[in-house]
Amino acid sequence: MAALATVIALLPLALSNNYFYDIAVLVGLNAIVCVGLNLLIGYAGQISLGHAGFFGLGAYGSAILASRYGWPPLAAMLTTTLAVAALAFVVGRPILRLKGHYLAMATLGLGVIIFMVITTEDKFTGGPDGIAVVPFRIGGLVLQGERIWYWLVGALLLVAVWLALNLIESPMGRALRALHGSEVGAEVVGINAADHKVMVFVISAVFASVAGSLAAHYSGFVTPGKVTFLHSIELVTMVVFGGMASTFGAVVGAAVLTTLPQLLTVFKDYEMMVFGAVMMGTMIFLPRGVVPSLARLFQTGRRRDAAKEDGA
Amino acid sequence: MSAQFMQYLLTGLTVGAIYALVALGFSIIFNASHVINFAQGEFVMIGGMATVSLTASGLPYLLAIPLAIVAAALVGLALEKFAVEPARGASVVTLIIITIGASIFLRGLAMLVWDKNLHALKPFTGDTPIAVAGATILPQSMWVLGVTLVIVLALTWFFGRTLLGKAMLATSHNHLAAQLVGINVRLVLFLSFGLSAALGAIAGILIAPITTTSYDVGVMLGLKGFAAAILGGMGSGVGAVIGGLVLGIAETMSAGYLSSAYKDVIAFVIILAVLFFMPSGLFGKRGGERV
Numbered sequence: 001m002a003a004l005a006t007v008i009a010l011l012p013l014a015l016s017n018n019y020f021y022d023i024a025v026l027v028g029l030n031a032i033v034c035v036g037l038n039l040l041i042g043y044a045g046q047i048s049l050g051h052a053g054f055f056g057l058g059a060y061g062s063a064i065l066a067s068r069y070g071w072p073p074l075a076a077m078l079t080t081t082l083a084v085a086a087l088a089f090v091v092g093r094p095i096l097r098l099k100g101h102y103l104a105m106a107t108l109g110l111g112v113i114i115f116m117v118i119t120t121e122d123k124f125t126g127g128p129d130g131i132a133v134v135p136f137r138i139g140g141l142v143l144q145g146e147r148i149w150y151w152l153v154g155a156l157l158l159v160a161v162w163l164a165l166n167l168i169e170s171p172m173g174r175a176l177r178a179l180h181g182s183e184v185g186a187e188v189v190g191i192n193a194a195d196h197k198v199m200v201f202v203i204s205a206v207f208a209s210v211a212g213s214l215a216a217h218y219s220g221f222v223t224p225g226k227v228t229f230l231h232s233i234e235l236v237t238m239v240v241f242g243g244m245a246s247t248f249g250a251v252v253g254a255a256v257l258t259t260l261p262q263l264l265t266v267f268k269d270y271e272m273m274v275f276g277a278v279m280m281g282t283m284i285f286l287p288r289g290v291v292p293s294l295a296r297l298f299q300t301g302r303r304r305d306a307a308k309e310d311g312a
Numbered sequence: 313m314s315a316q317f318m319q320y321l322l323t324g325l326t327v328g329a330i331y332a333l334v335a336l337g338f339s340i341i342f343n344a345s346h347v348i349n350f351a352q353g354e355f356v357m358i359g360g361m362a363t364v365s366l367t368a369s370g371l372p373y374l375l376a377i378p379l380a381i382v383a384a385a386l387v388g389l390a391l392e393k394f395a396v397e398p399a400r401g402a403s404v405v406t407l408i409i410i411t412i413g414a415s416i417f418l419r420g421l422a423m424l425v426w427d428k429n430l431h432a433l434k435p436f437t438g439d440t441p442i443a444v445a446g447a448t449i450l451p452q453s454m455w456v457l458g459v460t461l462v463i464v465l466a467l468t469w470f471f472g473r474t475l476l477g478k479a480m481l482a483t484s485h486n487h488l489a490a491q492l493v494g495i496n497v498r499l500v501l502f503l504s505f506g507l508s509a510a511l512g513a514i515a516g517i518l519i520a521p522i523t524t525t526s527y528d529v530g531v532m533l534g535l536k537g538f539a540a541a542i543l544g545g546m547g548s549g550v551g552a553v554i555g556g557l558v559l560g561i562a563e564t565m566s567a568g569y570l571s572s573a574y575k576d577v578i579a580f581v582i583i584l585a586v587l588f589f590m591p592s593g594l595f596g597k598r599g600g601e602r603v
Contacts, residue, residue, distance in 0.1 A: 102591050116576060
């Protein structure tokens with residue numbers, strides 16, 4: 001955690017221009033979503049292929065309330081977050097009774113439905129063209145510009161990681177891990193599986209919604225482009241790539257997979273192909289994700305050295 | 313029956329037949345391997361686009377179509393060999409990401425091999441609509457329905473009467489037992505991908521003259537075929553066909569009578585409803601869970 005704070009504090013030394021700051025902010029926002037999603041996928045063992053929907057609801061909610069109706073951005077964000085949490089609560093209960101592929105399909109369907117409603121109701125949402133968003137204001141202070149947002153997002157990322165780590169170590173976190181290990185076993189010990197699953201679903205939706213609201217204010221506009229099935233998949237891949245059940249893995253995954261398309265523009269026409277190939281390759285060769293696989297490499301290295309010392 | 317209803321019904325059946333073929337592809341692969349192949353839609357796309365470019369280079373339909381089907385089947389086999397087999401035993405999430413990555417890869421490849429434009433195929437036997445009970449149906453739609461029927465019958469014969477088909481069925485019921493009686497399970501898995509790809513390609517070729525085809529036509533078709541497979545019960549061939557037809561008809565009816573803007577949403581709303589109230593679908597095995 002301290003390491004993450006240090007990285008965030010020192011990174012600006014490496015960022016030479018606004019373009020890099022922009023990427024860093026995007027990484028941070030994605031990382032916030034992934035930290036929440038990781039709680040759902042890695043710790044509770046569920047799947048969600050529709051989280052871009054919550055991100056999009058947060059973005060559009062903030063955008064519409066703040067820009068169309070002139071609400072103060074903070075109030076807009078809080079109201080939107082509450083609304084998204086309520087939605088996740090209502091939808092979560094029936095959805096989380098499903099498992100495996102069925103759960104994947106249900107969350108996918110939810111995400112797609114959200115996307116289509118947003119794209120079709122263009123009187124509200126501006127349809128495929130989206131709408132412009134006012135800059136973020138707290139009181140009289142206007143937050144604009146990549147550098148200011150970098151510190152804001154960095155701080156929020158630290159808060160998100162801290163919350164996630166605390167949650168994992170709490171009794172609820174242990175209950176979630178018990179659920180992941182064996183749902184029936186956990187229920188036998190008295191853990192209410194349904195309640196816990198819904199709670200973590202709502203928490204991850206809240207993380208996504210907040211990130212979405214911030215992203216809307218940061219970019220200055222929202223379009224349905226970020227609410228697609230593809231974006232949901234990117235989020236899940238970030239979590240799995242970084243390592244499920246690893247909060248820092250989620251951050252690493254977000255960092256790598258957000259910067260990857262920027263690097264891939266070098267490939268121009270081959271970009272989609274390479275992205276798909278990277279997704280496949282990392283899942284085939286590093287199925288547990290980057291951070292746990294690397295951690296295990298270090299451990300086996302150390303164990304081998306220790307064994308050699310004992311033997312010698 | 314009003315002419316409008318009949319029209320919707322016929323259109324719905326046509327669309328539903330395509331969904332049924334895609335859903336069959338999903339079910340066959342799922343039966344053999346418990347993998348949901350999210351790249352199924354791309355096989356549909358490959359079938360259509362390959363036929364387009366083969367006919368554009370002068371080949372007659374009679375040659376172009378089988379070649380396109382074979383090409384798609386080869387892609388399916390390659391997918392199994394290089395992406396699915398190395399990752400066997402991985403978790404559900406990992407396998408889902410792998411097949412989705414494969415579909416993105418194939419879409420990117422298609423963008424390069426072909427282009428991003430819409431392409432139309434000439435209908436097989438002309439495009440003068442035929443009048444049926446007050447509505448009209450395109451000759452191509454008759455082809456769609458006819459070929460789907462033939463395929464369903466052929467698959468029924470294949471799975472019921474041939475040794476290979478029975479081996480595939482056996483594998484779907486119980487992997488271990490199939491291995492114990494000497495069935496080469498890896499071969500079954502390999503071939504099931506090829507078969508599903510061929511089915512998808514046929515669907516793509518059939519529908520291309522009616523709705524144009526392009527490099528990203530596979531996304532929605534794949535998702536809806538998947539939805540149809542779940543509606544009918546994942547893993548059930550009969551369910552896949554019925555699910556596809558029901559989905560197609562429901563979609564067209566809602567688009568016609570309710571709101572055409574939300575046409576694509578209807579499919580997913582139906583899916584959510586099915587998953588909430590009847591997760592094993594119409595014909596799926598009502599399974600219990602081993603504790």
